[in-house]
Amino acid sequence: MEKSVLMGGFGGQGVQTCGKLLIYTTAEQDMIATFYSQYGGAMRGGTSNCTVITSDEEIGAPNKKNVDYVVAFNIPSFKKFEERIVPGGTMIANSTVISEDMATRDDINYVFFPATQIAEDVGNVKTLNVVMLGFFCEYSGMVSTEAAKAVVADKMGKKPALLELNKKAFDIGVAEAKKAKAC
């Protein structure tokens, strides 16, 4: 059984890192997974997206067109990838920049939460991708939230000050997902 997520945003928002942290987590759990990315020539401000797939058997296509989840960091990703969610799938959107009335489909779920605002409140907007990661892991159950948090601590441990911020950002993302699941 395959599960897939497509994450998209501007270059510089940490989309690639978010997807990489996710696939590092799959390896910790001995899952079969692929990470496929596309990004523009310009690093900052260009478009950036990545697809992570998990499965219990060998994965064929890594460039899956239709996915179970989209995590939209910005408006262009929301607009572009909304149509690529399978019926019954879920759009997780950054409501700091994406308005809820932009939703156009009635056969998928929408979950909005103010990810950029949370990252700013944590103290550094660069933690946006970790907020998103915490939220996604907890909401989707695609990987273990605990394992993902350990990966964040391991991979982002070089700068202790930022690490504390990232851990806090991850926890708030998880708490937001618990709230979203409850309602």
Added chain:
Amino acid sequence: MAKKEVWQGNEALSESALRAGCRFFAGYPITPQTEITEYLAKRMPQLEGRVFLQGESELASINMVYGASAIGARAMTATSGQGLALMAEGLSQLSDAGVPAVVVDVMRAGPGNGGTESSQGDYSFVSGSLGHGGFKAFIFGPSTVQETADMVYDAFDIADKYRVVVAILIDGMLGHLIEAVELKPFRDMDSLPFRQWAEKNDPTGPKVHWCMGPNWEQHARDVAAMYESWSELAQVDEFMMDDAEYVVTAWGTCARCCKTAIRALRAEGYKVGMIRPKTIFPFPKQSFAALDEGKVKQIINFENAIPEQFLVDVKAALAEARKDIPIVSYTHGMGTCFTADEIEAKLREVVK
């Protein structure tokens, strides 16, 4: 089994090459190959006795590889499309002199400057003739990160044994793909095959330059016979072929996308399988010769190259085995690649 680690295709290839005993690398960055150069620039100085050089061009790089290999070092370069075109002369020279090397082409889109997106458009360029003159490379065409790492590991032994260039043909999709892999251990550098012919090793023995003498034509015949002998080294993945009535032919990343589509059709009872060559040269002709014309209704070829290149080898293998099976072919190219959904839709048209 050791725990698998998550590696990007380009980086897994680089690390695996070092573990196989690659002592010398010269190259020039080009998307989507750049991570190879970047990784080796950082990694090789950490290891004893390894040399990394960024050449001033691809032309310089391949000639540095020639020199390093000629004095006995396992040597590699990596590039993409245009870079390989610049290396053509050097590659031809290497194969004429019988100097082994491993050459990686991470294919990008289109002829000319093209685009940095993925494609399979260098297939004919690499498999036809290695530069001018008609000599060939042994060519691997992996489709997963694990295969990429394993094949480059084996490539150095094959290059040494036959004194040829071994090419690893991947594309931007595979170069940038991240998967969990198990890398093989470091080779003991002192136990690598002795290159008796290398300039440094035995001054009285045969030298790198085999040819251009009165026996040049005979030399070419010997090389041709060596290519023939490789047929038993051909590697192939026959996927769900046991009872297949519809046979997909594809290679590399395109083939792995086909697998997803084939599984979807199999789940509905359609008898679809696939022949996926893992070596491009030698080409696994035996898989085509084994096809039962009474059972196989249709061959469906998919590749990310316009016009088709891989299809030429498929048709040649079928013709050689005198198999008369209808073929239909679908292509993408210039940076657009097949998705599993598109392949599934095309297959549905065929099997309905």
